[in-house]
Amino acid sequence: MSNAALQPRLSAGRIAIYATLLLACAVYLIPLIVMLLTSFKTPDDIRTGNLLTLPESFTVIGWVKAWAAVNGYFWNSVKIVVPAVLISTLLGALNGYVLSMWRFRGSQLFFGLLLFGCFLPFQVILLPASFTLGKLGLANTTTGLVLVHVVYGLAFTTLFFRNFYVSVPEALVRAARLDGAGFFTIFGRILLPMSVPIIMVCLIWQFTQIWNDFLFGVVFASGDTQPVTVALNNLVNTSTGAKQYNVDMAAAMIAGLPTLVVYVLAGKYFLRGLTSGAVKG
Amino acid sequence: MASLELRNVNKRYGQGQADTLKNINLSIDSGEFLILVGPSGCGKSTLMNCIAGLENISGGEILVEDQPISGMSPKDRDIAMVFQSYALYPTMSVRDNIAFGLKMRKVPQARIDEEVERVAKLLQIEHLLHRKPSQLSGGQQQRVAMGRALARRPKIYLFDEPLSNLDAKLRVEMRTEIKLMHQRLKTTTVYVTHDQIEAMTLGDKVAVMKDGIIQQFATPQEIYNSPANLFVASFIGSPPMNFIPLRLQRQGARWVAVLDSGQDRYELPLSVEDGQSLEGREVILGIRPEQITAANEGGPALRAEVQVVEPTGPDTLVFVSLNEVKVCCRLAPDAAPRAGESLALQFDPDRVLLFDANTGERLSKAPEHIPAGQSGNIAQFAAR
Incomplete structure (x- = not known):
């Protein structure tokens, strides 16, 4: 085959492909651009100009006001997300380890029922969860919200780790048992160090789910313990005074930024982890 | 240890x-x-x-x-x-x-x-x-x-x-x-x-x-x-032992297995313990490839048509048909004939084994071939 045949040609088909791709890019990026532009404009500028014009006078006043409004709730979210993500990931790893390496009578059924949890809509568990939290004395507390997120997330994290560990040869565990390692030593010294890709998947998945959660936040937290998503909603929906779109946009960006950062930092592990085990090697 | x-x-x-x-x-x-x-x-x-x-x-x-x-x-x-x-x-x-x-x-x-x-x-x-x-x-x-x-x-x-x-x-x-x-x-x-x-x-x-x-x-x-x-017998050894189902015949004081290659017949004398009633009983004759070799000049031999020749280097495997069963013989490489040729074969009668056609168990040979107590777990097999 000649080299020329490998060179991409600018044919009509290729132009159509690029046009489609550019269009798709625009569809996804324009809202972000509008948000960014608007957040740096003054309220007057917003009223007079159109959505896509550059700010007449560049100002960060929107961001400053937004941060002042959601600051406390942002840290609430951090206080909810960090323990909830870590605990659900660790427990999921432990569950996956048991369900793949230490099968017991009925473990397949147990796993099947647990999978069911992945298909449960948020709304279904609202009443039972709030009942339980009330009984535990955890209603309207950060701890309570963490607990709900951990329980709801367990189905997913267990699924991730179980499917990852199923592809790990059982001989490893057998070898470690003969070497004298116990249940937790095998888990901590041998399996966990191998699990970096799937841990990353779990962290990203759980972080995104819990950070972006609105429903649990609005139902199980109130006042000062609310997460940033609920605070953003409250801010945007206030009916008093003129609409400060620049503040709304900046606050929305602040609320969305952490998940973006997590994707950028750990994104390459995400794909690697999701496809691990798909191809042997 | x-x-x-x-x-x-x-x-x-x-x-x-x-x-x-x-x-x-x-x-x-x-x-x-x-x-x-x-x-x-x-x-x-x-x-x-x-x-x-x-x-x-x-x-x-x-x-x-x-x-x-x-x-x-x-x-x-x-x-x-x-x-x-x-x-x-x-x-x-x-x-x-x-x-x-x-x-x-x-x-x-x-x-x-x-x-x-x-x-x-x-x-x-x-x-x-x-x-x-x-x-x-x-x-x-x-x-x-x-x-x-x-x-x-x-x-x-x-x-x-x-x-x-x-x-x-x-x-x-x-x-x-x-x-x-x-x-x-x-x-x-x-x-x-x-x-x-x-x-x-x-x-x-x-x-x-x-x-x-x-x-x-x-x-x-x-x-x-x-x-x-x-x-x-079939699991150990490569190429595996040949198995030829046949009925033994009595010839005076000894038993013989009659082998028929289609062009020749041969009576293989067997060293089977005398007391056993083998008359008319169906047995399987087991013989390893290296126990069938090219015949010496003048010795007793069976002529058979060579069907396939597989040279492996150190020796050559030759396949012939005996009693309508494909049988592998291990020959020295210089003795290797061509396919279609007729070949004179000799057998090592002392090392030929007999198996019961029904149970698959080996029929005991003359006592000197089996040292006492070392016959393995035949009893276990029989108990199956």
Whole structure:
């Protein structure tokens, strides 16, 4: 085959492909651009100009006001997300380890029922969860919200780790048992160090789910313990005074930024982890 | 090092299921090399896992140094195992892999370093100690896996098909090395394989298994020369033993087997014990390829048409048809005829074996061929 045949040609088909791709890019990026532009404009500028014009006078006043409004709730979210993500990931790893390496009578059924949890809509568990939290004395507390997120997330994290560990040869565990390692030593010294890709998947998945959660936040937290998503909603929906779109946009960006950062930092592990085990090697 | 004994070991998975292992009785002395060989699914790996304690036995007793160990957990049994997949810990360096078992047993660090050095030197992997398993070739991984077992100096070593993941050349090299290692260290070893050549070359004792039953437990030579039944005879030896079903005929005081090649007939005299009533009984004549050779000038011979010739180098395999059964003969390479030619064959009547056509059991030959008490577990086979 000649080299020329490998060179991409600018044919009509290729132009159509690029046009489609550019269009798709625009569809996804324009809202972000509008948000960014608007957040740096003054309220007057917003009223007079159109959505896509550059700010007449560049100002960060929107961001400053937004941060002042959601600051406390942002840290609430951090206080909810960090323990909830870590605990659900660790427990999921432990569950996956048991369900793949230490099968017991009925473990397949147990796993099947647990999978069911992945298909449960948020709304279904609202009443039972709030009942339980009330009984535990955890209603309207950060701890309570963490607990709900951990329980709801367990189905997913267990699924991730179980499917990852199923592809790990059982001989490893057998070898470690003969070497004298116990249940937790095998888990901590041998399996966990191998699990970096799937841990990353779990962290990203759980972080995104819990950070972006609105429903649990609005139902199980109130006042000062609310997460940033609920605070953003409250801010945007206030009916008093003129609409400060620049503040709304900046606050929305602040609320969305952490998940973006997590994707950028750990994104390459995400794909690697999701496809691990798909191809042997 | 320690002796190992298995008494009536049974293994069954769940109620109502067939036994995976049936009344296994084996014993080896300290320092002996035991081979468990059989086709896949015969229970040999299960038996090994039972010895290691990775699976519980359903009945019987396993003894090491005459102490029962069946109730112990794997880590208390002081047994090391080399796995088919090597099972090296992928996130640890070679050094940590070898040291892991010692660390788990709280051996002081100085001793651990000493042992790792000793083992690395023994296996010539000193230059690999800092590497991860994924940076090693198959043969090197194999060495590390053995090193991990050796470092702990356990009572018994278990090898689960350790060579089956290596390419043919490396397999032969490692086989010799394992044998050399065993000769030097005199470790009590149980070695599982489906490869009959490994079984023959490595073992002091060989247990041939099928369907969870030990078909024969004896030395490699005994198993080769006096297989207990048709299965053992066909499983050990390559190319396999020829089996010719026929009826024996009486000729005065002796029995003869009549072989018919289509162009010639030959009466093969047999050294069968006299008292047996073989008249008209259907038997299977077993004869190994090397026991059929090109006939000497003037001696008794059977002429047969050569159907296929397979030169292997050291000798040439020739296939002829006897009693309408394809029979393999092993000839010296210079005696090799061409396909279609007629060839004069001679047989080694003293080494021909007879098997019962119904049970598959070997019919006992003249007493001097079977040393007393070493006929293996024929009784076990018969009890099936």
